[in-house]
Amino acid sequence: MTENRRPPVELHRLIHAxxxxxxxxxxxxxxxDAVFSQFFVPREQVEMLKSDPQSAFRELGVHPNLQFKYLGLSGLLNLKPASIRPFLERDDTSWGK
Structure with missing residues (x-):
């Protein structure tokens, strides 16, 4: 987040909602656009989010947890299915010691 920029309060409220x-x-x-307007997200932030959400989040100082949730709820997050089963089934008794 740049030094002169205030926290993105409206965007945080939108993500929580x-x-x-x-x-x-x-x-x-x-x-x-209608929802951004409803939550009073500044136009500059909306444009940043539309052009490159990940860069916008970094520049605006949005918490990584909220970034993840925004991307998922927006339909922009594409993760491959993953499992921790291989880790849990590992025959390695040294971890945890």
Missing amino acids: LIQDGELVKRFRDTP
């Missing part, structure tokens, strides 16, 4: 409200997520995916 998305986490709690499935209907809001649907509206956000269909009409993101």
